[in-house]
Amino acid sequence: MAQVKVGVVGLGAWGRNVARCLHELNECDLVACCDTNPASRALAELNWNVKTCETLDEMLERYPSIQAIVISSPAITHYPLAKKALLADKDVFVEKPFTLEVAHAEELLHLSEVRDRVLMVGHLMEYHPAVNYIRDLVRSGELGDIYYVYTQRVNLGRIRGDENALWSFAPHDISQILYMLGGTPTDVSARGQSFIQKSIEDVVFLSLYFSNRVMAHIHISWLDPHKVRSTTIVGSKKMVVFDDAATSEKLRIYDSRAEMHPTTSYGEATQVRFGDIHIPRISSTEPLKIEFQHFLDCVVRRLRPRSDAYDGLQVVRILDSAQRSLDMDGIPVALQPEEERLHAPSLPSKNRSWRPAPDVPISLPAFAYMPELSQKVPQ
Ligand SMILES: NC(=O)c1ccc[n+]([C@@H]2O[C@H](COP(=O)([O-])OP(=O)(O)OC[C@H]3O[C@@H](n4cnc5c(N)ncnc54)[C@H](O)[C@@H]3O)[C@@H](O)[C@H]2O)c1
Known part of the structure; x- marks a missing residue:
């Protein structure tokens, strides 16, 4: 090359x-x-x-x-x-x-x-081998329907004076969630507080809501005793925990779920399954x-x-x-x-190709919309 x-x-x-x-x-x-x-x-x-x-x-x-x-x-x-x-x-x-x-x-x-x-x-995060592994799991249906996702990106760290913790940290979590799930939220809500500097939030709790009832929650802070970089995904069939602060075994796939089961006397009952935990080998390339x-x-x-x-x-x-x-x-x-x-006038009509509308299933390939530059990037 x-x-x-x-x-x-x-x-x-x-x-x-x-x-x-x-x-x-x-x-x-x-x-x-x-x-x-x-x-x-x-x-x-x-x-x-x-x-x-x-x-x-x-x-x-x-x-x-x-x-x-x-x-x-x-x-x-x-x-x-x-x-x-x-x-x-x-x-x-x-x-x-x-x-x-x-x-x-x-x-x-x-x-x-x-x-x-x-x-x-x-x-x-879109280039992280573990995130790509999770994305493949989501797209293959192995996790079942995705119920919800939450991430934590906290530590006692670099306190910036030119941007708050939302703009500093959340781009990682938001891009990772959109990439893994392949959908777009319909609405968001966020609460946070500025403790150290006036009007610069140190901690933010951000929620994203998708039209297919999927929820994502993002906790970000540079004012926390722990260094945590974790993502949890709960699906109808399996659950996944990605611990990016761990030096090895960053990913755990839990064959665990809760289901409704028919019973003879009461109609239906909930049943919780605690299955095996699989730790896949993930490339350690930076x-x-x-x-x-x-x-x-x-x-x-x-x-x-x-x-x-x-x-x-x-x-x-x-x-x-x-x-x-x-x-x-x-x-x-x-x-x-x-x-x-x-149909908004803010962009010229050429090349106006957007991601899938919010109500398409999250299993839809995220790159289906890709138009030019010249060809689709192999995944
Ligand atoms: N991808 C990631 O994981 C990741 C991690 C940390 C930071 N970042 C991003 O990287 C960027 C830099 O972050 P940082 O922590 O290095 O910030 P920093 O404040 O430590 O460094 C910024 C540098 O840019 C220089 N600079 C400022 N204005 C300039 C200009 N007009 N021309 C040339 N140089 C200029 C400054 O002198 C300074 O050396 C930010 O956008 C930050 O969000 C990304």
Whole structure:
């Protein structure tokens, strides 16, 4: 595979991980990195012997051979930097959250289509081997009908001053849930509190409701004594627990369920089954590597990424609705149905292909809607 010439924007706590990963990939030629902080630039020069610049403008000017820009700077910079990179005709990877406003996500999506650029959003969980294993279980029907899902992403950790815990953490959980279930929520509600800084929620409890009665609950916090990264899925046949903080045996599949059984005397009675617990072998490949390999592959083969700009927009729409609910102390906020959005004037008609409407079964392949870039990405 040809090497893709890449430039990275933002070399902070996460950006260093991003640059390290790209530096290690054979498919990537890490041409340059930029960061407004001189100490971060010095570290990158030392670690990866890479050229550095202060700004994206400077990097675009000095290294015109760069084909793809990876944006790992703070969330508020994502929209202007991604727009600049797309207007310079670069393929673009943007870390989560894609943007902080729905209109900005729509604009970037449109721009990428008009200019025929790859635009991928860093929804890392969609590249996690365990999440893909669960997705296959859901789609094969092995879990039965999905009843509900809940996730916990909590620790005592990096308390951000520029975004709340919802926008910082929930893109992971929302994208993971949509990817595993393949559907779209009809409405969301969120409650949370700001304890440490005024108006920046440290803890949020977010609920998503789907029209097929599936519920998902997301608990996020950077003010918690435990480091927990877990997902539980309850189906009519089996249940699954995914513990991403565990070093091994991250996935457990419980052959457990509750059922109604006919009885002679009382009509029907509930019966609970506690069956075997299966621990499948899951690849330990770093999800970040899989994610960037996919991005580079999409750049070379001109494919639409799995976590494309539609995916990013969908998550931003949910975050935006959740924020409105949070501001109203938990009052549910309905998401505009897909059919209405299809006829909304905010996007030009070209390439307007949305995810399945909310009332389609969640077993429907999530990528059935995929239109251009040129062909469907193999799953
Ligand atoms: N995918 C994941 O698992 C994951 C994990 C953590 C963070 N993130 C995301 O990565 C991004 C960066 O997070 P972080 O924790 O590294 O933040 P950070 O604050 O530690 O680092 C941001 C860096 O960007 C630089 N910067 C700011 N504005 C810039 C600009 N205009 N041009 C160039 N550089 C600029 C800063 O100097 C800093 O070095 C955020 O969007 C965050 O949400 C993703």
